[in-house]
Amino acid sequence: MKSGSGLYIRFLAALAAAVLAVLAVVVLVLHRQEVMRNEVLALGQESMHALAFDRLAERSEAAGMELAASLVNPLYYFDLEEIGVLLRATLKQPDVAYAVVYDNDGTVIHDGSRDIRSYGQVMDDAMAFEAVTARAPHIQASDEALDVAVPLYIGEVRLGGLRVGYSLASVMADEQRAANSMGQRLAIIGQRHAGWIATLMAGLLLLAVGLGVLVQRTLVRPVRQLADAAREIEAGNFVAELPASGRTDEVGDLMRAFGRMRESIARHDRDMRRMAYTDALTGLANRLAFRESLDRRLMELHGAGRQLALLFADIDDFKRVNDTLGHDAGDEVLVQFANRIREAVDRLGGAGSVLARFGGDEFVILVESVGSDSADMREQASHLAETLVAELSRPIVVGGRQVFLGTSIGVTLFPDDAAGATMLMKNGDIAMYQAKVAGKNCHRFYSRAMDQAVERRVSMEQDLRGAWERGELSLAYQPVYRLEDRSLVGAEALLRWHHPEHGMIAPSVFIDVAEQSGLIETIGPQVLRAACADAVAWRRDFPASNLFVSVNVSPRQLRNGDLAALVDHTLAQTGLPADGLHIELTETAVIGDELRVSSLLARLRDAGVKVWLDDFGTGFSGLSHLRRVPVDGVKIDRSFVADVLRDPDDLALTTAIIAMAHSLGITVVAEGVEKEGQYDVLRERGCDLAQGYWLGYPMNVHDFRGLLG
Known part of the structure; x- marks a missing residue:
């Protein structure tokens, strides 16, 4: 009995030990399975996060650079309407939280809103400094947004920059949903296998080993293969091989879902590449x-x-x-x-x-x-x-x-x-x-000579900056006479540049440089103030003269739209009566935007300033402008006056211009009168005013005052 009892006890002990061993193995297997599930879940979530974030960063940078290329010209011309159109189109895109164009100091120029609510505000958020100081496309991210900053250049000149912010909320939500779904499915699989093992754990150690192998083949290996494929996709290989998806269980669903995700990412990548490399309007390469x-x-x-x-x-x-x-x-x-x-x-x-x-x-x-x-x-x-x-x-x-x-x-x-x-x-x-x-x-x-011409132009532009302050630029005045009695009635202000090294520079050369570079917007107001101040001095020192001064306005000044305000301010500052100033515009400057120009010129005329159309007859539509643009006078181009004594056609055209202008109540001024015969013919045809070398050369202000005294 004792022996049997000992054997029984040993059997029971062995059985208990076996049960405990099986239990320990089961517990160990279950624990290991839980650890593996967490590792797989973490690895999948990490891969999905890295993939989604990198794709968003690449897409955002490409879209930002494309938008920046479209914004260079509007920003250069300060076209707020076009900038707003482009920014509003960007703001309509999914996940775009904000889109801002700013200048080199970080001051907001446009935020995409129709009333530009933040215009003129300095960006002071945590990512603003790096965005403003960036000299190349720069990406930075916070917990809530991905910020893409792209500097805007024209040539080598930095005009400002563009910031586009992409909300990370949807990306993070998608990642969390995918992670939750994967976790739930892995948990279901783990619970199913754990229940199976618990049912058979009384002595089914081999089956437990087999179950471990099964788990390894049916769960761990496919998920690891998915993780490997995710890393390949992350590296840009969208044709990475995936495990066979013929299974009908949750792992099969996961593999097929991963395959669909890969195809979706590949499709979006192709779409983004097409958007990044194709011009949206013409379909050409960008x-x-x-x-x-x-x-x-x-x-x-x-x-x-x-x-x-x-x-x-x-x-x-x-x-x-x-x-x-x-x-x-x-x-x-x-x-x-x-x-x-x-x-x-x-x-x-x-x-x-x-x-x-x-x-x-x-x-x-x-x-x-x-x-x-x-x-x-x-x-x-x-x-x-x-x-x-x-x-x-x-x-x-x-x-x-x-x-x-x-x-x-x-x-x-x-x-x-x-x-x-x-x-x-x-x-x-x-x-x-x-x-x-x-x-x-x-x-x-x-040709190489073109480089030299460009270098000369750049050098001239640099020399022209500050030339007025250095006293290199000055005004000359060409007298304007009334033909009827040859009395002096005014003068045209002409800009002259005496370069310290090259001497006198032709106005046709440096004024074109000033116009193209934008310097005319600085020089023009200076010329206007100086001419008005000189005219005030003439009227003060020679009260009987009552002379006017005419000042040429460039097309660039006309396009800016603040010419009327500049003239009002200058007249108030110098004290010149409005009727003492004549503004001259070329006919070609008016063509193309007659509605806006007409409104601007009407404001000047209402204030009492006279408006003359210079170089008349050389534009595209000639006399038709006189019906649509409010002007007080036209200046017949010198090319017609030069041949009025020889060419019957020029004489007929000049006569027609004078008659047509007079029928509309418009004063006619003849330019380039260099012979007495020209003077006589123009007076016979009823021309009102004239200027030219026969009447008087352009002269400095001191010599012009000599004509008055």
């Missing part, structure tokens, strides 16, 4: 795509003896379309232009040609030669450029109206002109500018 294509092509051709031609095309006077017909019509013009360029490039550019819209009304074309002869490449590029100029000169019908535009094209060759993409683009831009200078609607090839 600046980013073209630059990458150019860099790749140059790398392939280095040392290969092949030639490339880059054509930089810019639509002439395109702003006139937007100003007169509206931006919708402007977009339609761009689309038609793009189609014409595409057809010409497809026909003449060859198989390796690339066409892109570089921004605004600029297009770039890359053409590759079939051989190594640079002469053949030059001939091919010249033929394509001539064809484009001809094709784009044909009228475009928009809204039932014909629009006539031209195109200036700059052509540069690789490797003759440059060996790198940056210099090649710069040379193409320089050549295009020279085509503009040459009269527009033509093409020019880049």
Whole structure:
């Protein structure tokens, strides 16, 4: 009995030990399964978070750079309406929390709202400093948002920057939902297997081992494979192999869901790439795509003896379309232009040609030669450029109206002109500018001399800055006489520049530089104040003279819209009566925006200031402006006056201008009177006023006062 009892007890002990061992194994297995589940869940959540965040960052940066490229021209011209349109379009995109354009000091220029509620406010949030000081696209993130800052440059000049904020709430919510779903499904699987093990744990140790193997094969390995695939997808490999998804359980659902997620991410990546590399309006490649294509092509051709031609095309006077017909019509013009360029490039550019819209009304074309002869490449590029100029000169019908535009094209060759993409683009831009200078609607090839011309222009622009303060700029006055009795009635103020090294600079040269660089917006008001102050001195020292002074206003000053306020302030500051000031505008400055200009000129005339139309007869529509633009006088261009004694046509045209103007109650002034016969003919035809070398040369203020005394 004792022996049996001992054996029984030992059996019971062994049985108990076996049960305890099985229980320990079961507990250990269950514990290990829980640890594994948590590891898998953490790994999956980490991979999904990294993947989603990186995709959002890449998408946000690409979208920000594309938007920044569209904002450069509007910001350069301070076009708040266009900036607002672009920002509001961005704010409508999913997850965009804010979109702000700011200047170099971090002051808000536009926030996308229609009333620009934060205009002029300095950005002071935690991420503002890094955004304002960034010199390249910069991404930073907080717990709530992803901030993309892109500086806006025109050339090498930084105009300001763009900030776009993407809310992370939806990303975090998606991650949490996916993690919860994965956790729940893993928990269900774990509970199911745990229940199965608990039911069979009385002596089914081998089955428990088999169950562990089963779990490893049916759960852990697929999830690890999913994690490996997630890392591949994170690295950009969207064709990473996934485990077979023929299973019908939760793991199968998870694998199929992961597959759908991969396809969705791949589709969104393709969409983002298409958006990042395609111009939305014309469907052409955009600046980013073209630059990458150019860099790749140059790398392939280095040392290969092949030639490339880059054509930089810019639509002439395109702003006139937007100003007169509206931006919708402007977009339609761009689309038609793009189609014409595409057809010409497809026909003449060859198989390796690339066409892109570089921004605004600029297009770039890359053409590759079939051989190594640079002469053949030059001939091919010249033929394509001539064809484009001809094709784009044909009228475009928009809204039932014909629009006539031209195109200036700059052509540069690789490797003759440059060996790198940056210099090649710069040379193409320089050549295009020279085509503009040459009269527009033509093409020019880049040459070294163009670089020198650009350097001279840049040097002149630098010297022109501060020239007024240094006393280099001064005013000369050309007297204006009444033809009827040859009495002095006023003077035209003319700007002169005496450079300390180069002497006198022709006004036609430096005024164009001032206009193009924007310096005219600083020099113009200074000229106006000085001329008004001199006129006040004439009237004070010679009360009987009652002379007026006429001041030329540039098209750029006219476009700014604050000319009336500037004139009011200047008259109040100097004390000159309004009737003592005549404002002169060129006819071409009025063309294209007559409605707005008419309103501006009406304000000046209501204040008592006289408005004259300068260089009359050289514009596009001549006398038709006199019906639509409120002016007090017209100045007959000197080209008509020069030949009134020889050319019957010029005499007839001058006579018609005088008669038409008088019928509308408008004063007529003749420019360029250099002979007595011209003076007599104009007086006989009833011309009111005249100026020219025969009557008096431009003179400094001291000599002009001598005419009065």
